[in-house]
Amino acid sequence: MRVTIAEVAQRAQVSKATVSRVLNGKPDVDASTAQRVRRVIDEIGYVPSARAVGLARGRTRTVGMLAPSLTWPWMGEVLQGVVDTLEADGYGLLLYTVNRGPESLNQFANHVSANAFDGLLVIEPPDALHYISTLYRAGLPVVMIDDRGTHPEFPSVATTNRQGGADAARHLVASGRTRFAVVTGPLHFGCTQARLDGFREVLSSSGFPLHPDLVVESDFTTTGGGVAVEKLVNSGLEFDALFAHNDLSAVGAMRALRENGRRVPEDVAVVGFDDVPVASHCEPLLTTVRQPLQEMGAAAARMLISTLEGRQLPDHPTVLPTSLIVRESAP
Amino acid sequence: MRVTIAEVAQRAQVSKATVSRVLNGKPDVDASTAQRVRRVIDEIGYVPSARAVGLARGRTRTVGMLAPSLTWPWMGEVLQGVVDTLEADGYGLLLYTVNRGPESLNQFANHVSANAFDGLLVIEPPDALHYISTLYRAGLPVVMIDDRGTHPEFPSVATTNRQGGADAARHLVASGRTRFAVVTGPLHFGCTQARLDGFREVLSSSGFPLHPDLVVESDFTTTGGGVAVEKLVNSGLEFDALFAHNDLSAVGAMRALRENGRRVPEDVAVVGFDDVPVASHCEPLLTTVRQPLQEMGAAAARMLISTLEGRQLPDHPTVLPTSLIVRESAP
DNA sequence: AAGTCTCGTGAAATCGCTCCCACGAAGGTC
DNA sequence: GACCTTCGTGGGAGCGATTTCACGAGACTT
Numbered sequence: 159m160r161v162t163i164a165e166v167a168q169r170a171q172v173s174k175a176t177v178s179r180v181l182n183g184k185p186d187v188d189a190s191t192a193q194r195v196r197r198v199i200d201e202i203g204y205v206p207s208a209r210a211v212g213l214a215r216g217r218t219r220t221v222g223m224l225a226p227s228l229t230w231p232w233m234g235e236v237l238q239g240v241v242d243t244l245e246a247d248g249y250g251l252l253l254y255t256v257n258r259g260p261e262s263l264n265q266f267a268n269h270v271s272a273n274a275f276d277g278l279l280v281i282e283p284p285d286a287l288h289y290i291s292t293l294y295r296a297g298l299p300v301v302m303i304d305d306r307g308t309h310p311e312f313p314s315v316a317t318t319n320r321q322g323g324a325d326a327a328r329h330l331v332a333s334g335r336t337r338f339a340v341v342t343g344p345l346h347f348g349c350t351q352a353r354l355d356g357f358r359e360v361l362s363s364s365g366f367p368l369h370p371d372l373v374v375e376s377d378f379t380t381t382g383g384g385v386a387v388e389k390l391v392n393s394g395l396e397f398d399a400l401f402a403h404n405d406l407s408a409v410g411a412m413r414a415l416r417e418n419g420r421r422v423p424e425d426v427a428v429v430g431f432d433d434v435p436v437a438s439h440c441e442p443l444l445t446t447v448r449q450p451l452q453e454m455g456a457a458a459a460r461m462l463i464s465t466l467e468g469r470q471l472p473d474h475p476t477v478l479p480t481s482l483i484v485r486e487s488a489p
Numbered sequence: 490m491r492v493t494i495a496e497v498a499q500r501a502q503v504s505k506a507t508v509s510r511v512l513n514g515k516p517d518v519d520a521s522t523a524q525r526v527r528r529v530i531d532e533i534g535y536v537p538s539a540r541a542v543g544l545a546r547g548r549t550r551t552v553g554m555l556a557p558s559l560t561w562p563w564m565g566e567v568l569q570g571v572v573d574t575l576e577a578d579g580y581g582l583l584l585y586t587v588n589r590g591p592e593s594l595n596q597f598a599n600h601v602s603a604n605a606f607d608g609l610l611v612i613e614p615p616d617a618l619h620y621i622s623t624l625y626r627a628g629l630p631v632v633m634i635d636d637r638g639t640h641p642e643f644p645s646v647a648t649t650n651r652q653g654g655a656d657a658a659r660h661l662v663a664s665g666r667t668r669f670a671v672v673t674g675p676l677h678f679g680c681t682q683a684r685l686d687g688f689r690e691v692l693s694s695s696g697f698p699l700h701p702d703l704v705v706e707s708d709f710t711t712t713g714g715g716v717a718v719e720k721l722v723n724s725g726l727e728f729d730a731l732f733a734h735n736d737l738s739a740v741g742a743m744r745a746l747r748e749n750g751r752r753v754p755e756d757v758a759v760v761g762f763d764d765v766p767v768a769s770h771c772e773p774l775l776t777t778v779r780q781p782l783q784e785m786g787a788a789a790a791r792m793l794i795s796t797l798e799g800r801q802l803p804d805h806p807t808v809l810p811t812s813l814i815v816r817e818s819a820p
Numbered sequence: 821a822a823g824t825c826t827c828g829t830g831a832a833a834t835c836g837c838t839c840c841c842a843c844g845a846a847g848g849t850c
Numbered sequence: 851g852a853c854c855t856t857c858g859t860g861g862g863a864g865c866g867a868t869t870t871c872a873c874g875a876g877a878c879t880t
Contacts, residue, residue, distance in 0.1 A: 213538075238560050242589055250583050254581075406770075409770050438711075
């Protein structure tokens with residue numbers, strides 16, 4: 159049998175109400191009484207039932223997180239940041255994905271309606287954006303971890319995509335490269351545009367134009383990166399520097415370059431984006447724009463906790479700085 | 490204001506008990522009554538409160554998962570398997586790590602005592618094993634995802650480590666290699682022993698001895714793999730095949746081999762273990778023994794659900810088969 | 821000495837559901 | 851026709867906390 163507050167109350171010769179007061183650090187409890195109650199609690203190892211507290215208080219000290227997929231290379235980092243932060247404040251994390259399509263989303267919706275958690279962390283969901291938006295307007299605290307663009311309708315955390323693109327360009331220019339190519343992410347993503355803009359701006363202010371045929375849209379995958387390079391090579395235009403909009407496509411690109419007889423970095427310098435683990439495992443080691451993934455997760459979690467505890471959130475997104483990690487592929 | 494079961498009851502002109510019966514598919518409800526109740530439920534979009542159900546029933550339809558770290562390269566796959574399976578059965582997943590040391594474990598212990606979840610999924614925890622064991626004996630349903638060895642005290646899922654080692658050996662022998670080296674995992678892990686045994690057995694029955702100086706202990710990291718290869722090279726013994734006990738060390742090993750003037754696979758064929766994403770991103774692509782990570786997660790989740798729903802579990806661990814994925818590093 | 825304030829405390833309602841028990845009506849048996 | 855069963859249903863006591871409200875005992879006024 160579970161030990162309940164009633165048992166504590168009985169042993170300490172007080173009412174349940176008083177035990178509850180002690181538990182929650184409420185004032186109006188005599189010091190000696192409080193101490194007696196606390197001793198009993200320690201003795202019998204009483205811990206309040208999460209369920210009962212949740213029911214009575216209407217809040218569960220649990221937050222939900224909805225992620226499109228857990229197998230993406232940077233999910234682990236973000237998740238770790240989130241979990242560590244929540245944990246430090248005694249919050250639990252309920253994890254959901256929409257991996258199994260509409261049915262997943264349905265299950266998720268049920269958990270939402272069932273009030274299984276107090277607030278929601280979202281990683282830019284592919285399809286569910288509208289639904290999330292509804293929830294948010296209905297009063298569910300939501301914070302979005304936004305790797306793709308900007309969604310001003312939610313509180314969110316993002317990175318300096320534009321700045322990252324600019325840094326990549328500056329580094330390549332500084333190392334003496336003159337002919338630039340880009341393998342982008344999907345063009346309808348805000349982050350793709352931002353990375354491209356930053357990159358392009360630095361180039362043009364350095365006097366290097368970015369030839370339109372040397373900007374190829376891709377899809378953030380390794381194979382996509384390879385295909386993009388084929389296109390670049392087939393364009394017949396020369397290039398000695400390549401900016402890929404994420405690490406996966408950079409890796410695919412490097413491989414394709416090699417297969418086309420270009421050495422990296424001698425013939426073509428390559429810069430990626432993200433700094434996922436593979437960047438430090440591939441050959442050559444990838445120079446890349448680092449997103450502080452773990453910090454992003456942590457920041458989002460902190461923001462959500464803030465709203466849950468009644469603090470007001472700034473209405474502009476939290477933006478964390480990227481940083482250029484120089485490795486072998488673009489020394 | 491939340492819609493409650495009382496409101497449904499009132500609108501459908503029945504008692505709360507009857508609504509509850511309909512909700513839980515209990516028998517003894519008149520078909521037409523049930524239908525009326527269901528209509529009301531749909532109309533006002535009623536969803537039972539998870540908290541209240543949990544309190545009343547004593548079970549939350551939520552399971553906890555304790556993972557040492559979320560950033561390990563294969564965590565994502567396992568997690569995805571777990572989440573998908575749980576979700577399909579309407580269970581939620583509460584995620585914990587012990588990333589922040591003893592304090593994390595403490596927080597976790599609190600959630601356990603608070604009965605925040607019905608059962609626990611564990612990935613072989615570094616330190617907490619004894620504690621988990623206590624919980625298990627105290628009646629908490631536990632299933633362990635066991636990547637390191639065998640822990641007969643728990644229900645668990647594992648892979649055919651020995652078989653995997655044997656497959657690696659067979660493949661290398663078949664491709665004409667004759668001098669074998671091994672970069673192991675930590676020797677006190679059960680999986681390391683199993684992989685080594687399987688490998689060694691096939692070799693000796695093929696008439697190739699495994700020279701003790703060509704078996705080097707490592708730590709499952711990329712740098713560790715590199716260091717191990719240095720030792721192998723310094724031993725002065727020749728080898729034309731290398732079996733690394735995980736992919737990360739295999740990648741480190743390949744790099745070190747190259748730096749020592751050995752070509753992969755021409756001079757040395759390399760086989761890894763795990764088949765994490767990096768295996769298909771590195772250069773050359775890594776031949777490796779695949780662990781069905783997602784399936785392992787799914788299997789563990791299914792086992793846990795089974796016990797939660799009262800079914801008996803077989804008392805031997807579930808063992809999922811590895812499979813050899815042939816890529817470039819050992820064609 | 822009567823009246824007003826604090827302070828610490830307990831009783832009881834509440835959160836939203838499940839589930840046991842009791843009960844009336846209909847149908848079956850002898 | 852009296853007596854069981856069976857079936858469908860409602861009443862109400864839990865689950866284990868929080869929280870409101872009332873109340874008695876001192877301390878402080880005037």
